[in-house]
Amino acid sequence: MQIENVFNRKKFFICVLNYSMTINSAFQNLLDSFCDSYERDEAEMIARIVFEDVFDLKPSSIVIDADKDFSFEKSERLTQIIQRLKNHEPVQYVTGKAFFYGNEFEVNSSVLIPRPETEELVQWIIESTSNKKQNILDIGTGSGCIAISIKKILSEADVFATDSSLGALDIAKRNSENLQQQIHFKKSDILQSENPFNIQFDIIVSNPPYITEAEKSSLDKNVIQFEPHEALFAIGDDAMIFYRKIIAFANKFLKEGGQIFFEVNQQYGKEVVKLLNENNFKNTKLKKDLNGNDRMVRAVK
Secondary structure, eight states, X not given: OOOHHHHHHHTHHHHHHOTXXXXXXXXXXXXXXXHTTSOHHHHHXXXXXXXXXXXXXXXXXXXXXXXXXXXXXXXXXXXXXXXXXXXXXXXXXXXXXXXXXXXXXXXXXXXXXXXXXXXXXXXXXXXXXXXXXXXXXXXXXXXXXXXXXXXXXXXXXXXXXXXXXXXXXXXXHHHXXXXXXXXXXXXXXXXXXXXXXXXXXXXXEEOOOOBOGGGGGGSOHHHHHHSOHHHHBOBTTBTTHHHHHHHHHHHHHEEEEEEEEEEOOTTSHHHHHHHHHHTTOEEEEEEEOTTSOEEEEEEEO
């Protein structure tokens, strides 16, 4: 989305630096600027996220405190944020936080921004099991959003999580501490290493890299420029490489009767189902997300 010309045209920076403006007038200026490049709902969402971050306001306070002035320091912070947004940086990285399954997660460019489709995967896992003592493994945890969200609901479970990125694990550990959930983290590359925990699991879940090089041109500019490529892209044009390795891992370390869950590229959902069936998994189900796309797979060992 192109927003450079919008800010030049609206001269928004001049407005922001006038720190005698009220919160409401600055909010309306920002919203009007975004509306030239975003759909109205998306523009309002971004503007509210920015103002809640800068002014530590609840959404209603933008109206309640509409006539309050704001300081030069707030004005500078707002200007810095807008400059980063001009460069197509996702608003979640700009503010350093994203909301997932009702909780606030710290995020930066070391981890993917959690998506609503992944919330549906978490919900499916929770609906498919009970809150009892069991071992659950999240492979490629990123921000830790899947593992932590599951643990918050299935409190009796022991939840384990791996990632090949130390930067991602640092974020995931901070999120688990901030949300007061005990998760067992270890650095591990599923393509190169065996089971780092040396136990059997009742549930294995993964949202692995599944975008091929050929599909890169279809992604938004802010995704390509800012989100971690190792968490997005499979190796070359082999979209199934991580699924094959994780299924092989599950054949060794998933208990009989245990469940495996995947988030999938909508183009390859049926291939993941076929791969699971070929490896003697049963009760395999491909599920659509709320947008009607094949997005999740579950199977039983």
